[in-house]
Amino acid sequence: MAITDIKAFAHLTEADIESLGRELDAIRRDVEESRGIRDARYIRRTIRAQRMLEVAGRATLMASKYRPAWLAGTALLTVAKIIENMELGHNVSHGQWDWMNDPEIHSTTWEWDMTGPSAQWKRAHNYSHHTYTNIVGMDEDLGFGILRMTRDEEWRPINLAQPINNLILAALFEWGIALHDWTIDKETRGVPRWQLNSEPNKLFFRKIARQVGKDFVFYPALSGPAWKSTLKANATANLIRNLWAYAVIFCGHFPDGSEKFTVSQFENETRAEWYLRQMLGSANFKAGPAMAFMSGNLSFQIEHHLFPDLPSNRYAEISVRVQELCDKYDLPYTTGSLGKQYLLAFRTIHKLALPDRFLKRTSDDAPETSSERRFAGLSARRVDPETGKRRGLRSAINDAKGKFKDRRNRV
Numbered sequence: 001m002a003i004t005d006i007k008a009f010a011h012l013t014e015a016d017i018e019s020l021g022r023e024l025d026a027i028r029r030d031v032e033e034s035r036g037i038r039d040a041r042y043i044r045r046t047i048r049a050q051r052m053l054e055v056a057g058r059a060t061l062m063a064s065k066y067r068p069a070w071l072a073g074t075a076l077l078t079v080a081k082i083i084e085n086m087e088l089g090h091n092v093s094h095g096q097w098d099w100m101n102d103p104e105i106h107s108t109t110w111e112w113d114m115t116g117p118s119a120q121w122k123r124a125h126n127y128s129h130h131t132y133t134n135i136v137g138m139d140e141d142l143g144f145g146i147l148r149m150t151r152d153e154e155w156r157p158i159n160l161a162q163p164i165n166n167l168i169l170a171a172l173f174e175w176g177i178a179l180h181d182w183t184i185d186k187e188t189r190g191v192p193r194w195q196l197n198s199e200p201n202k203l204f205f206r207k208i209a210r211q212v213g214k215d216f217v218f219y220p221a222l223s224g225p226a227w228k229s230t231l232k233a234n235a236t237a238n239l240i241r242n243l244w245a246y247a248v249i250f251c252g253h254f255p256d257g258s259e260k261f262t263v264s265q266f267e268n269e270t271r272a273e274w275y276l277r278q279m280l281g282s283a284n285f286k287a288g289p290a291m292a293f294m295s296g297n298l299s300f301q302i303e304h305h306l307f308p309d310l311p312s313n314r315y316a317e318i319s320v321r322v323q324e325l326c327d328k329y330d331l332p333y334t335t336g337s338l339g340k341q342y343l344l345a346f347r348t349i350h351k352l353a354l355p356d357r358f359l360k361r362t363s364d365d366a367p368e369t370s371s372e373r374r375f376a377g378l379s380a381r382r383v384d385p386e387t388g389k390r391r392g393l394r395s396a397i398n399d400a401k402g403k404f405k406d407r408r409n410r411v
Helices: 006-010 014-034 037-063 067-093 118-131 157-171 173-189 199-222 224-253 263-267 271-281 289-294 298-306 312-328 338-351 393-410
Strands: none
Touching: 006 014, 006 271, 014 271, 014 312, 037 067, 037 199, 037 224, 037 312, 067 118, 067 224, 067 289, 118 173, 118 199, 157 173, 157 224, 157 338, 173 199, 173 224, 199 224, 224 298, 224 338, 271 298, 289 298, 298 312
């Protein structure tokens, strides 16, 4: 089963975890106290650049019946949509820029260029996912309701369709997120399914009408005779944006090392243990400045889960301090190339489409799901007698891997 005792799994004492929590609180305070002109200039420049790209793309597509104009306009619009979705819509809606008290860049007023309403996404994501991160049965983002991403979830025949469902979700990611958030909003408010005129329904369908009307009616109509090619360009830009957003999200949540947790772990969780759960339940991918920017700095998913409301442009510097803490407490810092992280998530999707009887590992020692039982029979030494260094989860994982290899070789 998933982790029931995060202290035992992380090989940390209660005092260790509280100390880790205080050090992470100190990082938060340092960033909050240092926010200022540099950060404000960054977000305003980003908004200006995104809008210029979109205007340039829309203008170029007026001549989209000519292939060079279609390619250029589609590329510009695609980049604009990715930046708006990842670095602006996602991060502004997290409240990362609320400290500026600028109504234009505030989580209560920003409406992103996606099918689903920002308000419904915030209810489902900001609260549900970031509070109950990777808690089986509580985090609705754990597979988005259509993918089995841990062996702690019972296998059902519908899971055989996961490879196909995954492709559909990737291509229609904005629609998948919109439907997911809409459903959670109705459940949270206790709205009956048959109540068609409910507030969640009105909000949802009004946003769909505006979004579809903008991309597939209004702007194509402005192109006059080139309306068909403009419509195709808008659809292409949305598709590429969906695929990119999907890849970034899956690389941050579902590679090996992104641990899952039980409800019992959450019931008496301290603030410091919440921090630790975010560190163990998230994953990064390696990215240069350009890729980090285009991912909304979610290449630093660990840092984002620790501090979801701190400015995204500060995640790179925060990551240096988080990695130092991981070294200090011998905790894993899960990261890898974008390709590697996605292939690990891709493997899990296809592997867990099968019934458990076809799987070799258990939910205690599988690469994508493990628990404190994984370390049964291993030494519980907290200090290496030869080096005097702390022995924590990172060392324990290496020991468990060695134990598994030895057992497999004997077989």
